Amino acid sequence: MKFPIYLDYSATTPVDPRVAQKMIPFLTEHFGNPASRSHAFGWKAEEAVEEAREHVAALVRCDAKELVWTSGATESINLALKGAAEFYKTKGKHLVTVKTEHKATLDSMRELERRGFEVTYLDVQPNGLIDLNQLESSLRKDTILVSVMFVNNEIGVIQDIPAIGEMCRKRGILFHVDAAQATGKCDIDLQALKADLMSFSAHKTYGPKGVGALFVRRKPRVRLEAQMHGGGHERGFRSGTLASHQIVGMGEAYRLAKLEMAAERESVRAMRDKLLAGMQQMEEVFVNGDLAQRVPHNLNLSFNFVEGESLIMAVKDIAVSSGSACTSASLEPSYVLRALGRSDELAHSSIRFTLGRFTTQEEVEYAVNHLKTKVAKLRDLSPLWEMHKEGIDLSTVQWAAH
Amino acid sequence: MAYSEKVIDHYENPRNVGSFDKGDDSVGTGMVGAPACGDVMKLQIKVNKDGVIEDARFKTYGCGSAIASSSLVTEWVKGKKLDEAAGIKNTQIAAELSLPPVKIHCSILAEDAIKAAVEDYKKKHK
Numbered sequence: 001m002k003f004p005i006y007l008d009y010s011a012t013t014p015v016d017p018r019v020a021q022k023m024i025p026f027l028t029e030h031f032g033n034p035a036s037r038s039h040a041f042g043w044k045a046e047e048a049v050e051e052a053r054e055h056v057a058a059l060v061r062c063d064a065k066e067l068v069w070t071s072g073a074t075e076s077i078n079l080a081l082k083g084a085a086e087f088y089k090t091k092g093k094h095l096v097t098v099k100t101e102h103k104a105t106l107d108s109m110r111e112l113e114r115r116g117f118e119v120t121y122l123d124v125q126p127n128g129l130i131d132l133n134q135l136e137s138s139l140r141k142d143t144i145l146v147s148v149m150f151v152n153n154e155i156g157v158i159q160d161i162p163a164i165g166e167m168c169r170k171r172g173i174l175f176h177v178d179a180a181q182a183t184g185k186c187d188i189d190l191q192a193l194k195a196d197l198m199s200f201s202a203h204k205t206y207g208p209k210g211v212g213a214l215f216v217r218r219k220p221r222v223r224l225e226a227q228m229h230g231g232g233h234e235r236g237f238r239s240g241t242l243a244s245h246q247i248v249g250m251g252e253a254y255r256l257a258k259l260e261m262a263a264e265r266e267s268v269r270a271m272r273d274k275l276l277a278g279m280q281q282m283e284e285v286f287v288n289g290d291l292a293q294r295v296p297h298n299l300n301l302s303f304n305f306v307e308g309e310s311l312i313m314a315v316k317d318i319a320v321s322s323g324s325a326c327t328s329a330s331l332e333p334s335y336v337l338r339a340l341g342r343s344d345e346l347a348h349s350s351i352r353f354t355l356g357r358f359t360t361q362e363e364v365e366y367a368v369n370h371l372k373t374k375v376a377k378l379r380d381l382s383p384l385w386e387m388h389k390e391g392i393d394l395s396t397v398q399w400a401a402h
Numbered sequence: 403m404a405y406s407e408k409v410i411d412h413y414e415n416p417r418n419v420g421s422f423d424k425g426d427d428s429v430g431t432g433m434v435g436a437p438a439c440g441d442v443m444k445l446q447i448k449v450n451k452d453g454v455i456e457d458a459r460f461k462t463y464g465c466g467s468a469i470a471s472s473s474l475v476t477e478w479v480k481g482k483k484l485d486e487a488a489g490i491k492n493t494q495i496a497a498e499l500s501l502p503p504v505k506i507h508c509s510i511l512a513e514d515a516i517k518a519a520v521e522d523y524k525k526k527h528k
Contacts, residue, residue, distance in 0.1 A: 307440055
């Protein structure tokens with residue numbers, strides 16, 4: 001076993017060696033600019049880019065012409081939300097999203113508020129899922145766009161994308177889905193789903209960092225105001241020389257995902273079940289987010305009476321995160337767990353384990369034993385654990401906030 | 403976040419972990435912080451007839467720096483008179499452990515914990 005054991009696949013995945021192999025010639029040999037029309041270097045690169053586009057389209061069942069290359073899911077989300085809001089602003093000024101979305105969505109929405117749009121941020125239920133009735137009642141005559149993530153990055157829950165799509169399409173409201181954490185984990189069928197815009201990332205699915213894609217539906221046609229101006233690449237949606245080696249990597253990663261997803265999901269599920277069963281041998285361990293409506297790759301647990309940062313420091317043989325990687329530099333507990341209505345203690349005590357293609361049974365066993373030892377040690381140190389063992393209900397204690 | 407060697411040492415080998423009987427007359431107990439803020443410290447001192455702290459114990463729920471700060475002060479208060487112990491400043495703790503700015507609150511909490519323990523002892527002996 002190699003240490004530390006990587007259990008942070010939702011932060012990023014290693015590039016699959018098969019993907020890396022496929023990319024290398026496009027750095028050294030086939031380095032042409034795909035936009036060069038006058039020679040073979042350009043033709044070769046363009047051919048590879050279009051082949052990659054077909055692979056991405058095949059995984060999510062859309063037309064390759066509906067995909068726009070970007071630098072990653074953050075850019076895709078920015079382009080989808082700002083681009084659609086700006087294009088359709090004469091139709092209405094109201095946008096809807098969810099409090100547990102990724103910061104790329106939430107911060108884009110904040111920016112749109114500054115530009116004069118009105119945004120509704122929906123609560124989630126204690127299991128992390130949206131109440132569809134609440135969503136429906138938030139929709140107004142002037143609502144132009146709804147944005148909901150397919151799979152939550154922190155707790156792994158899967159929202160009811162088909163139902164939300166129907167709800168939006170019936171009303172002529174655009175629907176954007178952040179699918180960064182869904183590819184290679186969930187079946188995505190854009191022929192059936194009523195999503196108008198969908199954001200993808202390569203590096204969450206064993207591709208390289210720095211490349212992603214945005215699906216922009218052609219029927220019914222969705223239009224966007226470009227956010228990046230220049231040479232008019234990607235039919236004007238996103239200017240900038242295409243990163244052909246990155247794109248080839250994303251294509252190969254998605255091709256492999258399509259081939260291997262079903263088998264991988266089952267093996268990951270078996271390991272997740274083992275991880276959960278092991279952890280549940282400890283007292284006061286809670287699963288955050290719905291366990292059934294969830295990708296098997298994610299297990300987010302709260303270890304009551306143990307503070308998350310000290311736990312992460314203690315479990316140095318495994319690489320995990322508390323909250324999402326983007327917010328772990330702050331001292332605030334995870335806003336996602338807070339949105340579930342988790343108490344401060346539990347929100348402060350969470351660890352996200354995310355498993356993937358290269359996780360092994362032995363690694364999972366090691367992680368369980370490691371956690372058990374470290375949690376026991378920290379609980380011996382914890383005054384809250386001591387009070388709990390004395391039968392004191394912590395929620396009745398008057399704490400002096402500082 | 404990179405922790406200093408001293409923080410890691412105290413975190414991995416915390417000194418004086420445990421509890422004294424709160425009801426014991428020679429014991430002063432200070433509990434500060436709140437779970438909502440991510441740290442709670444319990445510091446206990448055992449005081450002899452001459453008003454000198456003979457022994458100390460702590461338990462802390464919090465990050466590595468909070469654990470290290472409280473472990474450190476259990477060492478520092480031993481052998482000190484009550485007022486000397488209450489005079490320990492958070493800046494001394496922060497300097498000893500090389501705490502980064504975002505962790506200064508841990509040293510403040512440790513200072514507050516000593517003061518609270520001393521006060522509790524004094525209240526018992528008024």
